[in-house]
Amino acid sequence: MSTAANTNGTTPAAAAKPNPAAAVATWADERLGIATATKKQIRKVFPDHWSFMLGEIALWSFVILLLTGVFLTLWFKPSMGEVVYNGSYDQLRGIPMSEAYESTLHISFDVRAGLLMRQMHHWAAMLFIAAMLVHMMRVFLTGAFRKPRELNWVIGGVLILLGILEGFAGYSLPDDLLSGTGLRIADGLVKATPVLGSYMSFFMFGGEFPGDVIIPRLYIAHVLLIPGLLLALIAAHMLLLVYHKHTQWPGPGRTEENVVGYPMMPVYAAKAGGFFFIVFGTVALMGGLMTINPVWRFGPYNPSEVTAGSQPDWYMGIAEGLLRIMPGWETHIFGITLSWNIFLPGQVAPIALLMVVLAYPFIEQWVTGDKREHHLLQRPRNAPTRTAFLAAMISVYGLLWAAGGNDILATQFHLDLNTITYFMRGAIFVIPPLVFILTKRWCISLQRHDNDMLLHGYESGVIMRDAVGGYSEKHLPLSPDHAYTLTARERDEVYAGISGPDANGVPAKKLKLDGLRAKASQAWFATNVQKPTVEELEEGHHHAELEHEHDAPLEGHAADGHQFDGRHDVADESLRPSH
Amino acid sequence: MSAHDDHTPAVIEEPIANPGLPEHLPRPTDVDEAAAKRAERQVATLFGLSSVFAVLFCVAYFTLNIGDDPTVFLGLGASTVGLGACLGAALMCIGIGAIQWSRKLMSDHEIVEYRHPAASSEEDRAEAVASLMTGIEDSGIGRRPLVRNSLLGAMGFLGLPAIVALRDLGPLPGDKLAHTVWKKGMQVVQDVDGARIKPSDMEVGQLVNAEPAVFFPEGDQEAEYEGTALLQAKAKAAVILVRMNPDDLRNKRSANWGVEGILCFSKICTHVGCPISLWEQQTHHLLCPCHQSTFDLADAGKVVFGPAGRHLPQLPLAVDEEGYLIATSDFHEPVGPSYWERG
Ligand code: HEM
Ligand code: FES
Numbered sequence: 050m051s052t053a054a055n056t057n058g059t060t061p062a063a064a065a066k067p068n069p070a071a072a073v074a075t076w077a078d079e080r081l082g083i084a085t086a087t088k089k090q091i092r093k094v095f096p097d098h099w100s101f102m103l104g105e106i107a108l109w110s111f112v113i114l115l116l117t118g119v120f121l122t123l124w125f126k127p128s129m130g131e132v133v134y135n136g137s138y139d140q141l142r143g144i145p146m147s148e149a150y151e152s153t154l155h156i157s158f159d160v161r162a163g164l165l166m167r168q169m170h171h172w173a174a175m176l177f178i179a180a181m182l183v184h185m186m187r188v189f190l191t192g193a194f195r196k197p198r199e200l201n202w203v204i205g206g207v208l209i210l211l212g213i214l215e216g217f218a219g220y221s222l223p224d225d226l227l228s229g230t231g232l233r234i235a236d237g238l239v240k241a242t243p244v245l246g247s248y249m250s251f252f253m254f255g256g257e258f259p260g261d262v263i264i265p266r267l268y269i270a271h272v273l274l275i276p277g278l279l280l281a282l283i284a285a286h287m288l289l290l291v292y293h294k295h296t297q298w299p300g301p302g303r304t305e306e307n308v309v310g311y312p313m314m315p316v317y318a319a320k321a322g323g324f325f326f327i328v329f330g331t332v333a334l335m336g337g338l339m340t341i342n343p344v345w346r347f348g349p350y351n352p353s354e355v356t357a358g359s360q361p362d363w364y365m366g367i368a369e370g371l372l373r374i375m376p377g378w379e380t381h382i383f384g385i386t387l388s389w390n391i392f393l394p395g396q397v398a399p400i401a402l403l404m405v406v407l408a409y410p411f412i413e414q415w416v417t418g419d420k421r422e423h424h425l426l427q428r429p430r431n432a433p434t435r436t437a438f439l440a441a442m443i444s445v446y447g448l449l450w451a452a453g454g455n456d457i458l459a460t461q462f463h464l465d466l467n468t469i470t471y472f473m474r475g476a477i478f479v480i481p482p483l484v485f486i487l488t489k490r491w492c493i494s495l496q497r498h499d500n501d502m503l504l505h506g507y508e509s510g511v512i513m514r515d516a517v518g519g520y521s522e523k524h525l526p527l528s529p530d531h532a533y534t535l536t537a538r539e540r541d542e543v544y545a546g547i548s549g550p551d552a553n554g555v556p557a558k559k560l561k562l563d564g565l566r567a568k569a570s571q572a573w574f575a576t577n578v579q580k581p582t583v584e585e586l587e588e589g590h591h592h593a594e595l596e597h598e599h600d601a602p603l604e605g606h607a608a609d610g611h612q613f614d615g616r617h618d619v620a621d622e623s624l625r626p627s628h
Numbered sequence: 629m630s631a632h633d634d635h636t637p638a639v640i641e642e643p644i645a646n647p648g649l650p651e652h653l654p655r656p657t658d659v660d661e662a663a664a665k666r667a668e669r670q671v672a673t674l675f676g677l678s679s680v681f682a683v684l685f686c687v688a689y690f691t692l693n694i695g696d697d698p699t700v701f702l703g704l705g706a707s708t709v710g711l712g713a714c715l716g717a718a719l720m721c722i723g724i725g726a727i728q729w730s731r732k733l734m735s736d737h738e739i740v741e742y743r744h745p746a747a748s749s750e751e752d753r754a755e756a757v758a759s760l761m762t763g764i765e766d767s768g769i770g771r772r773p774l775v776r777n778s779l780l781g782a783m784g785f786l787g788l789p790a791i792v793a794l795r796d797l798g799p800l801p802g803d804k805l806a807h808t809v810w811k812k813g814m815q816v817v818q819d820v821d822g823a824r825i826k827p828s829d830m831e832v833g834q835l836v837n838a839e840p841a842v843f844f845p846e847g848d849q850e851a852e853y854e855g856t857a858l859l860q861a862k863a864k865a866a867v868i869l870v871r872m873n874p875d876d877l878r879n880k881r882s883a884n885w886g887v888e889g890i891l892c893f894s895k896i897c898t899h900v901g902c903p904i905s906l907w908e909q910q911t912h913h914l915l916c917p918c919h920q921s922t923f924d925l926a927d928a929g930k931v932v933f934g935p936a937g938r939h940l941p942q943l944p945l946a947v948d949e950e951g952y953l954i955a956t957s958d959f960h961e962p963v964g965p966s967y968w969e970r971g
Contacts (some may be wrong), residue, residue, distance in 0.1 A: 058640050071903050092739065093741070094739050094740070094741040129856065130853045130855075131854075131856075136733045137694075158694060159694070160694075161689055161694050161707060161711075162689065162707075162708075162711050164694070164705060164707075164708045165707075165711045165712050166714070168708070168712075168960045169712075185638070197745075197746035197747075202754050213648070217856065219870040225692075230902060230918070233863075233900070233901050234900045234901070234902065234918065236900075236901060236965075237899065237900025237901040237964075237965035238900060240900075240965050240967040241900075241965065241966060241967065242968070245966055245968070246967045246968050247801040247805055247968065247969065248800065248801060250801070250967075251798040251799060251800065251801045252794070252797040252798040253797070253798070254798065255798045256798050256860070257804055257805075257860045257861065257863070257864075258863055258901075259856075259859050259863065260798075260856060260860065261855075261856040262798075293746060294741070294743055300742070301646065301647045301648060301649060301650055302646065302647070302649030302650070302755065304646065305637035305638055305743075306637060306742060306743055307739050307740050307741065307742050307743060308740070308741050308742075308743060309739070309740050309741075310738060310739065311736070311738065312739050315730070315734050316730050316735070316736070319726045319727065319729055319730035319734060320726075321729050322675075322726055323722070323723045323724070323725070323726030323727035323729075323730065324723060324727065326719045326720065326722040326723030326726065327719075327720060327723035327724065327727070328723075329719045329723070330715075330716045330718075330719030330720030330721075330722075330723055331716070331720070332715070332716075333712055333715040333716035333719055334712060334713065334716035334720075336708075336710010336712050336768040337708055337709050337710075337711060337713050337715070337716060338709060338712060339714070350859075351859075351862070352859055352862045352863035352866065352903065353819060353837070353839065353862050353863075353866030353895060353903050354903060354905075355903045355905055355917055355918070369919075372899075372900070372919050372935060373920060373934075373935060374935075375935045376935065377899075377921070377931055377934060377935050377937040377938075378937060379937030379938060379966060384969075384971045385968055385969060385971065386966045386967065386968060386969075386970045386971060387968075388937055388965075388966040388967075389937075389965050390899070390935045390936070390937045391899070391900060391935075391937075391966070392964070395900075400860050404637055419638075421637060421638040422638065422745060422746065423637065424635040424637060424743060425638075453748075455920065456917070456920060466920055467922075467933055470920070470933075470934075488957065493911075497786070500787070520676065525844055529644070529647050530647055530650060532644050533642075533644045533645070533646060533647050536642065536644050537642070537646075539638055559671075580643065581643060582643055583643045585643075586643050586644070588953050595918065628732070
């Protein structure tokens with residue numbers, strides 16, 4: 050690279066044909082120093098697993114949202130000014146409506162590819178939030194949020210929140226009957242805020258609901274403010290990912306100190322890049338073939354109308370469910386009104402949920418006392434309490450979601466609406482603990498099963514009859530790679546708490562907290578099954594060998610069982626031993 | 629365990645030794661030139677198909693109709709379907725081609741890279757802290773609390789302009805939420821066409837969506853409410869009229885506010901403000917479609933089910949000299965969702 054200096058710029062360094070790509074790279078490096086910045090990144094290693102794709106779906110949906118969103122801005126008019134519709138859609142012609150709604154109809158019926166882009170935008174929004182949610186569950190279940198990645202978890206939590214807000218803002222923009230109803234519900238939620246409710250509502254809507262500023266305000270939030278924040282946070286999320294390097298599943302050759310996989314250039318770039326086109330293509334097909342949010346059917350917003358069975362986008366379902374099953378508690382005292390029925394489910398619950406999500410890694414860390422770095426993922430079964438907690442949360446989510454559609458459940462399945470609601474009110478307290486207990490037991494029995502395989506081998510499916518006529522299934526040892534993978538996990542240590550002479554001089558308050566932590570750690574870990582020790586493994590193998598001797602008469606038999614279980618390459622094995 | 633507050637990764641004690649990376653197994657395309665050629669052709673075909681679909685997209689753009697009838701094809705517009713299918717296929721072909729390329733033809737040797745702790749080295753830390761301390765020392769902020777405190781104060785006071793500047797986001801609520809456009813003598817009219825209503829127009833069991841007559845200017849009268857103002861007024865003033873059998877009415881005061889069993893209630897749900905629409909004739913129940921609060925109109929609009937915390941406000945009715953239904957006053961309480969100072 051320094052040859053240019055040697056030649057003094059007058060004679061070419063070598064007679065070789067100048068390579069234009071290299072020339073461009075040199076030009077850029079002299080100004081940007083890209084060689085130093087990228088030398089390590091070009092062949093950066095990314096481990097491979099299907100579940101690592103979920104975050105990628107979210108990322109690519111965001112890119113699609115940016116592209117389709119920009120297309121929509123070219124025609125969309127974020128105004129609540131009244132106009133009379135005069136476009137192609139027959140059934141609404143001559144009807145007064147807001148410019149926002151009119152321009153949405155214009156995009157849908159008079160701009161070629163406009164409806165396609167609107168529908169792609171909406172489908173991508175659904176996919177974006179769904180992918181973030183599932184991605185978050187995978188990070189949770191595998192313990193990928195543990196040190197040093199706690200902050201990336203927090204960023205992820207904020208991303209999901211912003212994604213939902215962005216989706217709600219977008220849903221409100223077309224100013225159709227459904228989106229206006231959604232805004233009205235939001236207005237009701239805001240008004241229920243203690244002390245400031247009506248002021249907040251008037252400031253939001255620029256006066257009384259619906260006013261004429263909410264759409265322009267939401268528009269700027271939707272196309273500039275929130276996407277800007279999302280972009281910045283996504284960038285931070287990715288930078289941290291590169292800095293920490295991706296987690297990987299344990300396996301032969303994979304340790305806490307290394308990362309094994311394919312290089313960014315070319316394999317990962319081709320796979321991830323190709324995957325972008327697949328997600329994009331899928332969204333395009335969905336946008337072309339599946340109707341979503343047909344605003345022309347709902348009509349313009351009219352505060353005295355509503356459609357029966359009105360439903361928000363799916364990600365609002367849990368808030369909707371919570372609002373629906375809340376009993377109508379309201380307190381009237383000293384001339385003021387406290388609407389618990391709205392304030393608790395509409396404001397306290399979402400904030401509490403967000404806090405729990407954001408604080409989770411730190412709570413778990415406090416309980417387990419584990420402050421070491423972790424780069425190998427855990428199988429969900431090996432963290433039974435955490436897995437059971439998520440399962441319980443999923444059941445809460447599912448119940449609330451179902452409650453959010455209680456009218457649809459009632460009409461579809463001919464059930465009584467009130468009964469469903471009463472059922473949900475109870476179920477939300479009863480079912481999650483049951484799910485928790487069941488999942489935890491299930492994880493533990495899976496852990497036992499793993500140990501059985503390590504100690505006694507796997508069930509080969511070969512049934513043997515012994516001399517006395519009894520039947521037994523032949524167990525065969527695991528392959529070394531598989532056996533290693535099963536044992537590549539940590540032993541859990543229950544935190545015992547400060548006691549004995551150590552406790553002297555520790556303030557009482559701290560001791561109490563410490564006792565709580567010891568109890569929590571006990572509940573967290575105590576019932577987990579630990580992997581076998583070296584001695585136990587040897588014992589197990591010894592036992593298996595004895596059994597094998599017992600099998601001796603099988604020698605010369607057609608098959609030893611390996612051939613049938615699909616865990617073995619049988620290409621050059623002959624089933625019949627040659628005589 | 630708390631002793632492990634270090635930056636080193638967790639150490640996994642291994643009852644079985646790590647067997648090390650498995651040997652690389654060649655793929656058919658690594659050893660068989662014909663297989664590799666085949667994969668190459670597949671990838672190129674996919675990329676080629678993508679170009680074809682991109683061109684087809686343009687053909688669809690210029691040939692297929694959009695507009696008037698969105699239900700031409702599969703319940704969707706032909707144009708939307710054609711464009712979506714072509715765009716989707718063009719993108720998919722690139723995606724599948726690229727992935728096929730990476731799986732079949734690019735090297736699939738796994739590479740090992742070493743990790744480093746996220747934390748900086750001790751020396752780096754010490755250096756950073758030392759630099760920071762020097763910086764702080766040079767500024768003299770520790771030695772001159774007056775400067776520090778007045779600066780903190782100034783920063784704090786900057787919050788005031790930031791908040792005050794937002795004051796004009798909207799007017800103060802005043803008592804606007806407590807009143808609607810209803811007043812003594814205002815006719816109650818059909819919400820579709822503004823037709824006036826006589827008690828005899830309604831049958832027992834019937835529900836009519838109604839509005840105040842002021843929303844429907846007569847002849848070439850100047851409209852009093854238009855655009856935003858109309859929407860705002862409507863958002864509070866929308867009502868429903870129901871005619872029930874007077875014997876079924878269980879609340880005397882409520883019955884007295886009606887005319888011949890015709891009662892008038894606010895249409896705005898007291899939960900979070902959806903317009904209520906589902907009327908169950910037999911039970912006299914009115915159900916909100918948003919979160920299913922149910923109000924018993926025969927019992928002064930009492931909540932019988934759901935998350936709403938208060939009854940539906942009732943509008944007292946009478947008939948004017950021509951025999952049309954009118955209000956005798958505004959609502960006696962605020963309509964719609966609750967708020968702090970509502971009382
Ligand atoms: C990151 C996340 C985003 C989400 C979740 C999202 C979501 C939505 C949703 C659900 C709608 C309603 C679509 C419909 O009419 O059915 C919408 C509308 C809209 N979005 Fe986005 N959006 C996002 C980003 C963007 C960006 C970055 C832009 C522009 C730069 C944008 C521009 C628009 C416009 C102009 C509309 C109104 C047009 C219409 O409704 O037809 N969006 N958005
Ligand atoms: S708005 Fe009527 S029940 Fe919620």
